[in-house]
Amino acid sequence: MPLRLWRKPLDSEKIKIPEGEVHVLKDRCKGCGFCIEFCPKEVLEQSEEFNIKGVHPPQVKEETVCILCSFCEAVCPDFAIFSVKKDCKGGC
Amino acid sequence: MSEDSHPFERFLRDGMMPHIWCEGCGNGIILNCFVRALKDIEIDVNKVVVVSGIGCIGRLSGYTNTDSYHTTHGRAIAFATGAKLANPELKTVVISGDGDLFAIGGNHFIHAARRNVDIQVICANNFNYGMTGGQYGPTTPLKAWTTTTPYGNIEHPFNLVHLAAASGAVYVARWTTLHVRRLTESIKKVLQKEGFSFIEVITPCPEIYGRRNKMATGIEMMNWFKTAAEIRNASDPAEAEISPEKIVVGEFIDAEKPTYDHLLREMMKQVQERIRGEK
Amino acid sequence: MTQERTVLTGKHFMQGDIACAEGAIAAGCRFFAGYPITPATEIAERMARRLPEVDGVYVQMEDELGSMAAVIGASYAGVKSMTATSGPGFSLMQENIGLAVMTETPCVVVNIMRGGPSTGQPTKPGQQDVMQARWGSHGDYEIIALAPSSVQEMFDLTIEAFNLSEIYRVPVFVLADEIVGHMWERVTIPSENAIKRVNRKRPRTLPEKYVPFLPDRDLVPPMASFGEGYRFYATGLTHDETGHPRTDTAKAQQELVQRLCDKIRKNREKIVRVSANMLEDAEVMVVAYGTTSRSAMSAVREAREKGFKAGLLRLITLWPFPDKEIAELAKRVRAIVVPEMNCGQIVREVERAAKETSVIFMPKLGEEPHRPVEILDAIQRGSYK
Numbered sequence: 178m179p180l181r182l183w184r185k186p187l188d189s190e191k192i193k194i195p196e197g198e199v200h201v202l203k204d205r206c207k208g209c210g211f212c213i214e215f216c217p218k219e220v221l222e223q224s225e226e227f228n229i230k231g232v233h234p235p236q237v238k239e240e241t242v243c244i245l246c247s248f249c250e251a252v253c254p255d256f257a258i259f260s261v262k263k264d265c266k267g268g269c
Numbered sequence: 270m271s272e273d274s275h276p277f278e279r280f281l282r283d284g285m286m287p288h289i290w291c292e293g294c295g296n297g298i299i300l301n302c303f304v305r306a307l308k309d310i311e312i313d314v315n316k317v318v319v320v321s322g323i324g325c326i327g328r329l330s331g332y333t334n335t336d337s338y339h340t341t342h343g344r345a346i347a348f349a350t351g352a353k354l355a356n357p358e359l360k361t362v363v364i365s366g367d368g369d370l371f372a373i374g375g376n377h378f379i380h381a382a383r384r385n386v387d388i389q390v391i392c393a394n395n396f397n398y399g400m401t402g403g404q405y406g407p408t409t410p411l412k413a414w415t416t417t418t419p420y421g422n423i424e425h426p427f428n429l430v431h432l433a434a435a436s437g438a439v440y441v442a443r444w445t446t447l448h449v450r451r452l453t454e455s456i457k458k459v460l461q462k463e464g465f466s467f468i469e470v471i472t473p474c475p476e477i478y479g480r481r482n483k484m485a486t487g488i489e490m491m492n493w494f495k496t497a498a499e500i501r502n503a504s505d506p507a508e509a510e511i512s513p514e515k516i517v518v519g520e521f522i523d524a525e526k527p528t529y530d531h532l533l534r535e536m537m538k539q540v541q542e543r544i545r546g547e548k
Numbered sequence: 549m550t551q552e553r554t555v556l557t558g559k560h561f562m563q564g565d566i567a568c569a570e571g572a573i574a575a576g577c578r579f580f581a582g583y584p585i586t587p588a589t590e591i592a593e594r595m596a597r598r599l600p601e602v603d604g605v606y607v608q609m610e611d612e613l614g615s616m617a618a619v620i621g622a623s624y625a626g627v628k629s630m631t632a633t634s635g636p637g638f639s640l641m642q643e644n645i646g647l648a649v650m651t652e653t654p655c656v657v658v659n660i661m662r663g664g665p666s667t668g669q670p671t672k673p674g675q676q677d678v679m680q681a682r683w684g685s686h687g688d689y690e691i692i693a694l695a696p697s698s699v700q701e702m703f704d705l706t707i708e709a710f711n712l713s714e715i716y717r718v719p720v721f722v723l724a725d726e727i728v729g730h731m732w733e734r735v736t737i738p739s740e741n742a743i744k745r746v747n748r749k750r751p752r753t754l755p756e757k758y759v760p761f762l763p764d765r766d767l768v769p770p771m772a773s774f775g776e777g778y779r780f781y782a783t784g785l786t787h788d789e790t791g792h793p794r795t796d797t798a799k800a801q802q803e804l805v806q807r808l809c810d811k812i813r814k815n816r817e818k819i820v821r822v823s824a825n826m827l828e829d830a831e832v833m834v835v836a837y838g839t840t841s842r843s844a845m846s847a848v849r850e851a852r853e854k855g856f857k858a859g860l861l862r863l864i865t866l867w868p869f870p871d872k873e874i875a876e877l878a879k880r881v882r883a884i885v886v887p888e889m890n891c892g893q894i895v896r897e898v899e900r901a902a903k904e905t906s907v908i909f910m911p912k913l914g915e916e917p918h919r920p921v922e923i924l925d926a927i928q929r930g931s932y933k
């Protein structure tokens with residue numbers, strides 16, 4: 178199970194936000210809440226849904242501004258979240 | 270970059286995730302910062318050997334996609350000394366726990382520091398023996414509660430950065446798992462430094478330690494770090510206190526001194542030249 | 549490196565400990581980690597002087613716990629490595645001898661045995677650690693131990709120990725008593741080319757395909773070294789052939805521990821060595837090893853002169869135990885005499901192998917080895933059984 182999960186995180190979610198894009202690999206999340214608590218821009222919140230570990234993974238709040246500081250990525254103990262520069266090919 | 274793969278994936282060993290650590294444990298953050306440092310400095314990962322002892326954090330060596338070795342309890346530094354001296358091209362990094370490195374392995378730590386063997390040591394200090402269920406250890410604060418201090422701890426803890434400095438380490442820093450940027454910078458620095466280097470990382474163990482000490486979640490412990498941490502770079506490590514009110518962090522020492530490895534190779538060269546001369 | 553400095557070819561008058569160090573260097577040992585202890589210190593001193601000459605590393609660790617760990621680290625870095633100690637240090641090494649067994653680390657541990665328990669008699673001989681060598685670390689495993697009885701054998705068997713450790717990926721012990729370690733004798737060191745050296749099997753696959761603990765048919769897995777790009781993981785935890793921990797399944801434990809035992813057990817014929825002397829028509833067989841076997845040899849000769857049909861089985865390999873060889877011979881003799889410098893260790897193994905044949909045990913503690921006349925007396929008693 179872990180191997181499959183690790184290689185094909187099909188549950189990866191892409192959420193578009195102005196500067197950075199935050200990707201959550203939901204089923205890796207153990208629900209510590211560090212990303213939500215310590216994001217300097219309060220971009221994230223707990224979602225309602227349960228992942229396969231039975232915890233609520235984070236989701237992006239509406240209309241917030243990610244400054245691409247990548248703090249969530251660095252503070253996540255489970256490699257479940259990362260941010261990338263927004264892909265503007267489709268027009269921002 | 271692919272949207273559904275984490276940027277650090279290739280630095281993690283296939284088939285080993287998810288790791289064993291609890292929700293809210295800081296060990297994953299240390300792993301995260303370590304692999305980020307590997308990625309950032311573009312080091313030849315084939316030459317990196319990660320060595321750990323026994324404990325929760327001791328499992329870290331299994332998670333990095335490097336050569337790695339999980340020793341017996343307390344012997345990571347001695348093992349790394351052998352590997353590094355046998356092959357000077359290796360970058361031997363020891364990542365282990367406060368109990369592992371400073372109780373059962375304390376003797377190896379002070380002597381490797383004294384010799385200035387070129388190994389880099391990162392200690393996950395969670396103030397207790399996590400793996401065995403939360404007994405007190407050499408870093409448990411006075412009066413803290415653990416399963417073997419049911420009436421409060423009556424032992425004085427080590428100040429690890431002071432100990433490392435006094436033993437001769439050429440690089441000494443302390444961060445918490447909230448200081449992800451600075452911690453990563455420190456790791457990058459020691460990966461490029463020669464000589465015995467030491468980074469203490471204060472890390473939450475909410476499950477086992479926090480719960481008994483009025484900080485039941487990782488967030489509560491991290492918030493303690495946030496409010497108590499005071500950065501004092503280049504200050505005297507002897508003064509670097511850890512208390513409920515204050516956690517002094519920073520880079521305390523960054524010095525140069527001939528490494529054991531260097532002196533050893535010099536000596537070997539001289540001996541061999543002398544023999545050639547005799548012939 | 550110049551040849552004559554690597555292998556000191558020629559005839560020498562040498563001490564046992566020094567011959568052991570020279571044997572190690574001739575075998576290709578290029579890493580020594582240790583902590584001084586009588587009567588093994590001379591090995592460390594010789595290595596400290598000699599290793600730098602041959603581009604090898606000598607490091608004096610803070611204790612024997614660290615020495616053994618460093619030896620394993622060096623071996624994993626691809627360098628033939630060893631340590632040398634005596635009883636108290638051997639006790640401290642047991643922890644990481646177990647780790648070396650579990651992670652299948654080629655290395656050599658020399659124990660120049662003195663009298664114990666504890667600090668005991670540092671400068672006096674003993675054979676009290678032979679069972680500790682077999683069972684000293686916790687858990688189930690098989691080990692190899694060789695018992696030299698002369699300075700020449702200190703040289704030869706140290707080379708053999710390295711070769712066996714490389715072939716079977718297991719720590720190999722050289723168990724010598726203080727007398728053999730400190731004795732001076734004539735040694736013939738062969739030429740560089742005449743020395744047989746074996747190196748560990750190397751992976752035959754690309755790094756991506758390397759399965760670090762997948763054994764070949766001889767039950768021994770090929771071994772990569774750190775820094776070569778194989779990026780493997782080794783742990784003292786129970787693991788599967790990938791090296792990943794498997795602490796929660798019976799299968800992994802059964803497969804791994806059984807294989808660690810079987811790779812020695814199933815290859816015992818290739819490992820076990822004994823030396824049979826005057827045993828063809830013997831009625832009494834002396835079984836001895838180390839210094840004791842020298843007294844036994846004199847006693848057997850004297851017995852023959854007196855008309856007693858005595859013979860000597862000298863054990864060169866102590867572990868795996870030569871039980872088949874003893875069982876065969878036991879059927880043909882009236883009695884077996886076992887002199888040992890302890891209160892009874894190898895004699896138990898002899899009794900187990902000898903079955904019905906009566907065994908006369910001769911313990912010895914303290915300063916002196918057995919005198920031939922004492923063994924002769926036992927041979928005579930055995931003849932009337």
Ligand SMILES: Cc1ncc(C[n+]2csc(CCOP(=O)(O)OP(=O)(O)O)c2C)c(N)n1
Nearest residue numbers: 324325326342366367368369397398399400
């Ligand atoms: C020789 C030995 N003694 C005791 C143990 C049991 N043990 C396993 S982990 C551990 C403590 C580890 O503490 P630390 O190094 O602080 O790591 P943590 O689990 O807190 O991350 C102990 C005592 C052991 N494995 N080996």
Ligand code: SF4
Nearest residue numbers: 290291294325399474
């Ligand atoms: S017990 Fe503590 S240190 Fe161990 S994994 Fe859990 S939180 Fe982390």
Ligand SMILES: [Mg+2]
Nearest residue numbers: 366367395397
């Ligand atoms: Mg700890």
